[in-house]
Amino acid sequence: MKENYYIGVLGGANPPEKFLKIAYEVGELLAKNNVTVLCGGLSGVMKEVSKGVKDSGGVVIGILPGYGRGEENQYLSYSITTGIGYARNFLIVRAAESLIAIDGSNGTISEESFAISEGKDVIGIESLELTPTRKREGKYFKAKNAKEAVDLAIESAKNLRERGFKDPLIFDS
DSSP, rough: OOOOOOEEEESSSSSSSSHHHHHHHHHHHHHHTTOOOEOOOTTTHHHHHHHHHTTTTEEEEESSSSSSTTTOOOTEEEEOOSOOOOGGHHHHHHHHHHEEESSOOOOHHHHHHHHHHOOOOOEESSSSSOOOOTTSSSSSEOOOHHHHHHHHHHHHHHHHHHHHHOOOTOOOO
């Protein structure tokens, strides 16, 4: 059996149709690679990646912004309510070993920024490219399609594990 990695998938609630198709394919590919997927658990990219994971027999965890159940999409394996609104974006990043950003808006940008600052790589499919500014920050990689994004995300998660994750709050300048 393949190693199990935790990969976050980021993206907006109301993206253009082409990004919904990409999100579904990303979900399928992650599930087929034995990846546990983390997402915001709501609509749009989050819903489609969850559907792709579920349809392929994988596990997807939604980290929800609200206090109660009922707001999450129906494809999640598990949901965690936080009651902290967009601050839940930081929890998604902390729990993931690498992240895939698909299109997105302000929430996605905050997640990408948190990830890079936390020393985790972001693989973007037409998302805002962010530039690391410190030695131990994560990197941003552009992917042309779902397969390339998944391959890069798995490789990034593997590299993070192999080098041993260091607390990103103690930076080497």
